[in-house]
Amino acid sequence: MTYQLQAGTDKTLPNNTYFRLINGPAGYDKSVKTPGGAFTLSSPGTYYLGIMYTNSQTACAIDTMEIVYAADPLGLDVDVTAAYVCVDESVGNITVKGINGVSPYVYQLWDATNTTQIFGDTTFPFDIAYFNHGAPNATYTVRVRDQCNNSFSQQVTLSDLNTISIVYAPNGTSTCDDGTIDIRCITLGDTEYHWTGPNGFTANTQNIIIDNATSANTGWYYVEVEPEYCGKSKRDSIFFTVSSELSEGLVDNHEFCLGAVTPVLENETTGGSGNYTYQWQISEDKLTWSNIPSATGETHQIATPPGPGTYYYRRVTTDTGCVISSNGNPITVVARACFVPVNPHLMNLPKN
Numbered sequence: 001m002t003y004q005l006q007a008g009t010d011k012t013l014p015n016n017t018y019f020r021l022i023n024g025p026a027g028y029d030k031s032v033k034t035p036g037g038a039f040t041l042s043s044p045g046t047y048y049l050g051i052m053y054t055n056s057q058t059a060c061a062i063d064t065m066e067i068v069y070a071a072d073p074l075g076l077d078v079d080v081t082a083a084y085v086c087v088d089e090s091v092g093n094i095t096v097k098g099i100n101g102v103s104p105y106v107y108q109l110w111d112a113t114n115t116t117q118i119f120g121d122t123t124f125p126f127d128i129a130y131f132n133h134g135a136p137n138a139t140y141t142v143r144v145r146d147q148c149n150n151s152f153s154q155q156v157t158l159s160d161l162n163t164i165s166i167v168y169a170p171n172g173t174s175t176c177d178d179g180t181i182d183i184r185c186i187t188l189g190d191t192e193y194h195w196t197g198p199n200g201f202t203a204n205t206q207n208i209i210i211d212n213a214t215s216a217n218t219g220w221y222y223v224e225v226e227p228e229y230c231g232k233s234k235r236d237s238i239f240f241t242v243s244s245e246l247s248e249g250l251v252d253n254h255e256f257c258l259g260a261v262t263p264v265l266e267n268e269t270t271g272g273s274g275n276y277t278y279q280w281q282i283s284e285d286k287l288t289w290s291n292i293p294s295a296t297g298e299t300h301q302i303a304t305p306p307g308p309g310t311y312y313y314r315r316v317t318t319d320t321g322c323v324i325s326s327n328g329n330p331i332t333v334v335a336r337a338c339f340v341p342v343n344p345h346l347m348n349l350p351k352n
Helices: 344-348
Strands: 002-004 018-023 038-040 045-052 063-069 082-085 092-099 106-111 117-122 128-131 139-145 151-157 181-185 193-197 201-203 208-210 219-225 234-242 246-248 254-257 269-271 276-283 309-319 324-327 331-336
Touching: 092 106, 092 139, 092 151, 117 128, 181 219, 181 234, 246 309, 246 324, 269 309
Parallel strands: 254 331
Antiparallel strands: 002 038, 018 045, 045 063, 082 092, 092 128, 106 117, 106 139, 139 151, 181 208, 193 201, 193 219, 219 234, 246 269, 276 309, 309 324, 309 331
């Protein structure tokens, strides 16, 4: 951050007015400035600006002002950073851009363990670094340093566009009625993204946000993009569901012998927002159901029943986003008292 010294609009500072930072984080600028000069605050923290009538680094200040600088840490611009290998190619493309520091930035490329240097100090136009290097799915380390010698390292992994899916839904592929559809494409350089979808939907942004979604927005969303530095397009798709109803899938019944390992029960629920909580229940007649204490997982391994018989289980799924619940289909579990085979030769052992 650069802090500039200016006079007020209603007065003029005298010629013998000087400024210096009299305290601040380690390494702060201790030079003396005149009106119109500027200090670079290189580290976050609290600085104290002194006003003096003497051009001296040790003169006493006639007044001070506190400056609190809460800087964002040096980082990479997520809208620019990309790492991929083009379709039908074998050498990677790594693009990064430093932010929150003092430019120009200096970039280096190292191996995954950050111990072997591949490219040394390099600067790039517009502070956007580009390295044409790397193998599909390999990981490398980018080091970034600004002009105040702030630095950090960031690992990047080269996505293989021959195999990887480039679209994803960070909050799941379903939402409630009036919910939000959030579909994204990974960053593929300075390029254009072309989307199509249900009911004539089109967009030319990297990511899709649709608020107040309805069932009419349910369907396939397709994207086509020609990544920067690539000569071929990449196409991908994702199916998104908008519904405030939960759908229960088919279930598997179980039969086992008492004394053996008890079965693990599973159930499939779809629809809604996808933010589910669970409660497993048990019944002897499929009419009266009781909650099983602590059985709140997606699956449930039943406890050994008290004796032979037929027992019924189901999972109650609650969608906390849509605030709706659904009872899963009953799962029948038959517990049998199985006989243990006996070696018939043991019955003919000689008697003492």
